[in-house]
Amino acid sequence: MSHSATPVADAPHSPPKPERIYLSPPHLGGAERRFVAEAFDSNWVAPLGPNVDGFERDLEAYTGAAHAAALSSGTAALHLALILLGVGPGDEVLCSSFTFSASANPILYQGATPVFIESEADTWNMSPEHLERALAERAAQGRAPKAVILVHLYGMPAKMREIMALCERYGVPVIEDAAEALGSTYEGRALGTFGAMGVLSFNGNKIITTSGGGALLSDSEAWIREARFLATQARDPAPHYQHSKVGYNYRLSNVCAGIGRGQMEVxxxxxxxxxxxxxxxxxxxxxxxxxxxxxxxxxxxxxxxxxxxxxxxxxxxxxxxxxxxxxxxxxxxxxxxxxxxxxxxxxxxxxxxxxxxxxxxxxxxxxxxxxxxxxxxxxxxxxxxxxxxxxxxx
The missing domain is CATH 3.90.1150.10 (Aspartate Aminotransferase, domain 1)
Structure with missing residues (x-):
């Protein structure tokens, strides 16, 4: 037995959504294609290569840091900074509390203990007052921190004069998490260049991007040389694969570094x-x-x-x-x-x-x-x- 189809009224259509406005999307400038094309044309598509070297030079020139290592992420840079400072199990690291979790995760990678420091109202960054109390109490208990991770939140500089004076008084090295702060300055000096080491991020939402990436800055050539070594699986100089230290796969690719070189121009x-x-x-x-x-x-x-x-x-x-x-x-x-x-x-x-x-x-x-x-x-x-x-x- 056949049944005739019953006409169905068209369902009302909701109006199309307007194009999404994102919080902080990537913004390419044009020269990125040229540097990436050079990587492909020369077959330098693996980690390391001319773009990596050039990107590191660009970062050094822009920030005034003596040395820079281009890495796979800002988190990798933070992790290597803690390794270079000898942070390990049983150590304490003071860290800004008002920040993204990546600022503190590497402390746990090293088996160390984070101690969180509150912000102050003028910059929303680490409070010198609370930092001083923490430094004094930890020292009095015989638990001098191994490092301080200071974040420059949303690109706003922290109170570097006060914070650096406190850390120098207590002999604690500072790692500047400037992941959000490339292009910001404090008293005319680029952020990431005040502490023992500085960290940058080039994630897709940052002020410039390499798709994903980061960098470690320092005036210590020895530290940056060691960071590059550890970031390339800590391979000893030998004709075969030989390793005396634990290494990491933390280097930036030559293709991504090409994007970064183009981004530096804008x-x-x-x-x-x-x-x-x-x-x-x-x-x-x-x-x-x-x-x-x-x-x-x-x-x-x-x-x-x-x-x-x-x-x-x-x-x-x-x-x-x-x-x-x-x-x-x-x-x-x-x-x-x-x-x-x-x-x-x-x-x-x-x-x-x-x-x-x-x-x-x-x-x-x-x-x-x-x-x-x-x-x-x-x-x-x-x-x-x-x-x-x-x-x-x-």
Whole structure:
């Protein structure tokens, strides 16, 4: 028995989503293709090669660091820095709490113990006051830290004068995690060049990218030479494969280094674009009570990798940073809360913490806004239109 088909009404179509606005997308400049093509044309596609050497020279020239090792990630650079300082089981390493977990993970790689230090309000970076208390207490207990990992958060320089003076007084070397801070300066000097070693990241969301990658900076030629050795599986000089130390596969490929060389040519323009984004947001939020942005203290220049805003619901008519984030997401615009402090993370919560809860409050109130160097006027208008509709009329 046959049945005639019953006509079905067309289902209503929802309007297509607008193109997504990302928080911090890669932004290529043009010269990257030339350097990558050279790698292919010369068959230097494996780790090491002319682009790696050239990229390291570019980083040295830009930052003023005497030596640089191009590596597979900023995390690899941090790990090697701890190895070079002899950090191992039983050692303590003081670390910024208000940061991404990669700042502290390498401490655990080495079997060492992290001790987390709170931020201060002027820069959101490690507090000299809490650092001094930790250094004094650890020293009094005969547990002098093996190193301090200091993060320059969102590109904002930390209070280097005070922090370096404290660490020099207690004889503790500083590793600068400048993963977010290439192009930022403190009193005219590039971040990553104050401590014993500095770390950079070229992940896809950073101010410049090599797809994935990082670098270790130092004025010590011996340290950088050893870092390169360890990063290439610690192969001893011999006609056969011989190894006297544990090595790692941490070197940057010649192809990725080619992307980095092209990116270095536009780095200053990328910094200028991100700083311009910050100024646009600052002007937009100026009339809105309860919304604040992080200002630059005297002597500091931030690359403004991400523009971050604090939304105080007691002054914004009850609108929270989560209200703002969800409103943006409904319009296909990416925004993220500030870093959840490491001392609150399940993997780290059992470790010692020196602080007063400032970073917890920043996490509760703060939101990272779209800040890519390719953010155009139309995208910015979409963002501010949502913000305008979400926040009470000033």
């Amino acid at each position: 780095l200053d323009a990328r910094v200028a674009a991100r700083r311009a984004n910050y100024e646009r947001y600052r002007a937009f939020f100026a009339p809105y009570p309860g919304v604040t942005l992080l200002e630059e203290p005297a002597g500091m220049v931030s690359n403004r990798w991400l523009t971050c805003a604090l939304f105080d619901p007691e002054r914004t008519g009850g609108v929270t940073r989560e209200d703002v984030r969800l409103a943006l997401e409904r319009h296909n615009i990416e925004a993220r809360p500030l870093w959840k402090p490491l001392h609150l993370q399940p993997v780290f919560e059992r470790y010692l913490y020196y602080g007063d809860g400032l970073s917890e409050r920043l996490f509760d109130l703060g939101l990272c806004l779209p800040s890519g160097s390719s953010l155009d006027d139309a995208a910015f208008a979409r963002i501010t239109d949502v913000l305008q509709k979400t926040l009470p009329t000033p």
